[in-house]
Amino acid sequence: MNSVREDPLRPGLLFAGTERAVYFSIDDGEQWQPLRLNMPATSIRDLVIHDDDIVVGTHGRSFWILDDMTPLRQLAAKTAAAETFLFKPKLTHRFRRNKNTDTPLPPEEPAGKNPPDGAIINYRLGTDARTPVVLEIVNSSGGVVRSFSSADSVEPIETDLNVPTLWRTNPIRGNVEIRLDGLD
Numbered sequence: 001m002n003s004v005r006e007d008p009l010r011p012g013l014l015f016a017g018t019e020r021a022v023y024f025s026i027d028d029g030e031q032w033q034p035l036r037l038n039m040p041a042t043s044i045r046d047l048v049i050h051d052d053d054i055v056v057g058t059h060g061r062s063f064w065i066l067d068d069m070t071p072l073r074q075l076a077a078k079t080a081a082a083e084t085f086l087f088k089p090k091l092t093h094r095f096r097r098n099k100n101t102d103t104p105l106p107p108e109e110p111a112g113k114n115p116p117d118g119a120i121i122n123y124r125l126g127t128d129a130r131t132p133v134v135l136e137i138v139n140s141s142g143g144v145v146r147s148f149s150s151a152d153s154v155e156p157i158e159t160d161l162n163v164p165t166l167w168r169t170n171p172i173r174g175n176v177e178i179r180l181d182g183l184d
Contacts, residue, residue, distance in 0.1 A: 003046045010073045017044025026075045039064045052090055067115040071122045083126035092119040
């Protein structure tokens with residue numbers, strides 16, 4: 001191993017950089033699992049935990065960032081044994097910003113992929129999830145603000161609008177809670 005780091009917020013959550021990949025352990029190194037995702041096989045020289053992200057320095061391929069490792073911090077034996085599990089989302093702030101970068105990068109210019117805008121909701125479903133799954137976002141008084149179902153039809157996202165896409169959506173305002181219902 002070239003580098004081993006422990007998460008400063010969750011004792012026992014370890015990350016290791018090897019000659020081919022990054023591995024993680026939720027049990028002080030007793031068992032290791034690969035953390036590959038979209039990272040190519042390359043020598044990992046160093047890694048740093050910065051807030052809720054893991055920044056990996058590679059040998060010869062630059063660096064790689066795992067945005068939002070909060071689900072890894074919530075993994076435990078009870079999480080793996082549960083039929084379904086809703087991970088607590090990372091604290092997300094909603095704001096409007098100018099996404100107009102003036103002159104776009106040329107297609108041959110190497111550029112990384114940024115995380116999507118908005119709150120990211122992670123959940124785990126068991127293999128026997130047969131009924132439609134419903135994800136509800138509720139406000140502090142219990143009223144449903146927005147609901148998503150696996151039975152809903154998905155409309156294609158229009159990307160060539162002449163107005164910002166946020167003008168076409170119904171934004172969520174205020175503090176909300178997320179529920180995952182509808183599983184056997």
